[in-house]
Amino acid sequence: MLTRIDHIGIACRNLDETVEFYRATYGFEVFHTEVNEEQGVREAMLKINETDDGGASYLQLLEPIREDSTVAKWLEKNGEGVHHIAFGTADVDGEADAIRGKGVRVLYDEPRRGSMGSRITFLHPKDCHGVLTELVTSAPADAEH
Ligand code: CMX
Ligand code: CO
Numbered sequence: 001m002l003t004r005i006d007h008i009g010i011a012c013r014n015l016d017e018t019v020e021f022y023r024a025t026y027g028f029e030v031f032h033t034e035v036n037e038e039q040g041v042r043e044a045m046l047k048i049n050e051t052d053d054g055g056a057s058y059l060q061l062l063e064p065i066r067e068d069s070t071v072a073k074w075l076e077k078n079g080e081g082v083h084h085i086a087f088g089t090a091d092v093d094g095e096a097d098a099i100r101g102k103g104v105r106v107l108y109d110e111p112r113r114g115s116m117g118s119r120i121t122f123l124h125p126k127d128c129h130g131v132l133t134e135l136v137t138s139a140p141a142d143a144e145h
Pocket of ligand 2: 007009086134
């Protein structure tokens, strides 16, 4: 089951300036920042609300760290804006398998590492009516990240 909006991923050119926009305009504070080398991004997670399933919903602000990263390529083509949506689930492996079985391309054979020790995979936007869609299972609450 997919039980929440885990996050909305927003591509930006300058993470610090974008973080400041969200703070000054809405009062959202940074909950967590990290560099994900594999994904080629520096990111900030802004927690918007907690959810009934024990998780939370975030904005994920993404700045590319490499010219050849997916986000750099997307920014070049589209400019800043909403890059993907992510649904939260307790079972990313099972959900990915079930969705793959429906004929939607799942981009990774096995989930990879996402924000805060989560496990993530992506569905191809061309199979999802133009929306790059991520599936996320959060790390257990007591895990190091
Ligand atoms: N949303 C919607 N459509 C998208 C898209 C996006 N974010 N990114 C690409 N597309 C579309 C393009 O517009 C293009 O469509 P057209 O052929 O009609 O022009 C098509 O998909 C192919 O795009 P591309 O620019 O050639 O890009 P690639 O095929 O090289 O890569 C994708 C697309 C989805 C495979 C790649 O972005 C990917 O692997 N994404 C998953 C990883 C990721 O996004 N990581 C960053 C976030 C990390 C995190 O959330 O933690
Ligand atoms: Co994401």
